[in-house]
Amino acid sequence: MEDKIRHVICPYCGCLCDDILIEMTGGEISGVENACTLGARKFLDDAGNRLKGPIMRKGGEWVDISYEEAIDYAVKVLSEADRPLLYGWSGCMTETQAIGAHLAELIGGIVDSTTSVCHGPSILAIQEVGHPGCTLGQVKNRADTIIYWGSNTIEAHPRHLSRYTNYADAYFFHNAFRERKVIVVDVRKTVTAEIATEFVQIDQGGDYHVLSALRAIIRERGGVIPDMVAGVPKAQLIRVAEICRQAKFGALFFGVGITMTGGKYKNIRNAIEFISELNRYTKWTISPMRGHSNVYGSNEVFTWISGYPFAVDYSRGIAFYNPGETTAVDILARKEADAALIMSSDPGAHFPRVCSEHLARIPTILFDPYPSATTHLCTLQIPTAVNGIDAAGTAYRMDGIPIMTRRFMETGYPTDTKLMQEIYDRIRKVKEDA
Template structure:
């Protein structure tokens, strides 16, 4: 008899929807149906468990270039020896890994004396730099749902990137103080292109590409009483529109900014986030205002939280000195290390560096041992020397994940993984133990 499991967390985006209902087969090995989840989340659930197309053994590249199935013991031994031989190994990714895996990875790389980085270095790393300088006046998604009557999406398109964000947290849900749902809220979308998110906006401001900082500055001028000094047009937005939208923000009961990669990856980068935080602070002179990054993967917030607790830094960690942890984005960030060809062993885990890194960076990394730890095939796994399949957190493995608002959520498994397939934590713990054994045997 099929079993229905309720209140399951979705392993797709940073919204971490935890109201998913999953129907599993009576043997507990296959997902039959999922409810309250987007199309992408559905695909992740349906590919979990013991289905026919799943990779169940590690694959190692042979001298003739083909991939051959090997045992997990061989994969553990190869990974441990690779890390011990390397002078400066790098482990990168962790967007789709639970926090237990993040802690295990930190232990491995600390012993290996290498570098440890997560997707933030090519994603929201600029947010970290701005937050270090200017603070983070944020809140939880629950507070947004229950209190916010003005929602600003700036440089983000949740209709595609976070499909249930608007319906679950921001625009459509009926909260304690927003009982009329969408009718209780004013939606402002600021983006250089008209997106599907813009279709639900009360105000759509098509800012000139790369000129977000100027528009932030104009809003701040209004807050500081210098509206008369604003030019007739700022960043492609007419002055009268700026004044009107600024009044909407100032007169809100609770205003929240959701910003995305449009600010982090355009001209200004961390300075865009810095002034966005400053505008949030300015608006708090008139009303309650908060700001939140639209984090991408469902647990990309996790490594920042775990490693900050362990080492004092959220990303771009240089552990080569072992006694002192060093972080300097631009020097110790993954792409920069790869572009300078400083890395002599690379582990791609819970992400796809083959798809996301610049081609020259991948070419440098491919000169040396290249390992991918991921449940599925991707561009990185297909150029790897070793591909290790692992469990999928939230489907056939449990663990702690951090939602985009830094709230930790306990995920749980709903089906059994194929026999013998380890979790990220189990595999990395085994690698650590093998490293200790090899060092005891005088391997290096």
């Protein structure tokens, strides 16, 4: 028997596409429509690649254990740790993230999300100068000029162009595709650059210089600009500035190509101020291209609970926030953490070697349905249900809109919310009885 389930939320990236059609045959996913290649793989490869149950490293070998044994171990390790690190949180639901933040406070640990290695600089800049943003729906229906800066959107967020920008139908346009202009700024000619109206190729680390030059041109101070700025001819900068100034409604989307290069959050501050300059003449907004399905949610939840969006240290008994000191990479590089809980992320594939080596030396508990690079570093891995497939919960789209994901199949795996709640309750009882 074949069933078709419509309007499923894709749990892969920050676009959270809500028009996915899933074909089910015999209780298994047999087909996916409307999803991009990355999203389809998330659904189709799901069941075959999952761990069957918790696994624990004993004597250099992996052994299968029960969920009860896994929870016992997690409670013991986290309750006895002096400086535990709770990291990840970008692939789980906000309900789980809230428990994680409260758990960090309970045990005096550090709670940090993948934000600290991707769009942390974006948040630092927004804290300084604000965020002239809007929903993706506004961009889809109103924007006639789009900038993708340091973001290879076609490969990283394949449906962003078709749902919200270049290829999307718009309420206020007769022929949106022909009326829109797309500007791509990057250090190399990416696949996204192939579809650009104007491609601006800059030198590595030249983002701040180019943004400053564009701001000067918008302010009618183009005379101070040299003939070449970070590999970009002055004539092209003037042309790009004029395209931006003539836009009726523009949107700048930026990726980690600008947040994780020289200048870091100062690049983003300059980009926001560039948008502010344009808003003297017309209407522009700016938004980060958030990668994971619910990394934005972690920032929201941690801010509600602690007042800070990521890298929150509770070791003083109060929330303390100082990126560069309390972020996961810094904690691990200084070898401060004596235990780690990794939730729905893969630091083993992305962290510096010194951090991965330290994770391998300490008790590391990984919550992830699938084997990953971090599996080889951890002491215990606990597979859970996947938000948007066999678990339901709240996730935040990259523009800050909360969306309820659906559970459309039953696999028997417990949700990470349920397991984290049990860990929290048991550690709280241990603390109260002590």
